[in-house]
Amino acid sequence: MKKLLVMILCAALCISCFAACGKEKEEEIETIPNDTEIVGTWKESYWDSGYTFNEDGTGSDVFWEEAFTYTAIDGDLVLTFTSGLYKDKKFTYTISGNTLTLTKVITDPETESEGTWEYTKVE
Numbered sequence: 313m314k315k316l317l318v319m320i321l322c323a324a325l326c327i328s329c330f331a332a333c334g335k336e337k338e339e340e341i342e343t344i345p346n347d348t349e350i351v352g353t354w355k356e357s358y359w360d361s362g363y364t365f366n367e368d369g370t371g372s373d374v375f376w377e378e379a380f381t382y383t384a385i386d387g388d389l390v391l392t393f394t395s396g397l398y399k400d401k402k403f404t405y406t407i408s409g410n411t412l413t414l415t416k417v418i419t420d421p422e423t424e425s426e427g428t429w430e431y432t433k434v435e
Contacts, residue, residue, distance in 0.1 A: 347384045350405070354412045354431035362431050363391075373398070389414065 346369055355362035355374060362374040365382060371391070372379050378398060380391045389403040402417035410433040418424050 344385050346382070347386075347407075349407045350384045350389070350412065352433050353435040355434050356429060356431055362434075364435075 346365075348367070350365045351367050353362065353364040353374065360375055363371055364374060365371040365384070369381055369383070370379065371382050376398075379394045380398075381394070382392070383390050384405065387404050387406065389405045391398075391401045391403075393400060402419060403414040404417060405415070406413045412431040412433065413428065414431070415428045416424065416426055418426060
């Protein structure tokens, strides 16, 4: 009788372990697509600098040819560089016709300076 009771308890324990391992539904994260108006190459008129933004959320710095990924949503632009030349950058942006205006968002006042730049769309 003891053996039967032990076997029943072991079976119940195994069944409860398997029942607890059910797959939970993953929460779907809603992603907001990037602003399509920013796609293209934008350059400054004075310096040979600027940015290229691709449709797939990747881009590059025109002068340094430094690759990044970006998010451009509701006037906020974040560039995440894939190598170590630059640290990530945050801007607010507006697009008016073929002019992109970027204003630097200061995250560390000790090492960063303010600035606003205008770029013209070339492609």
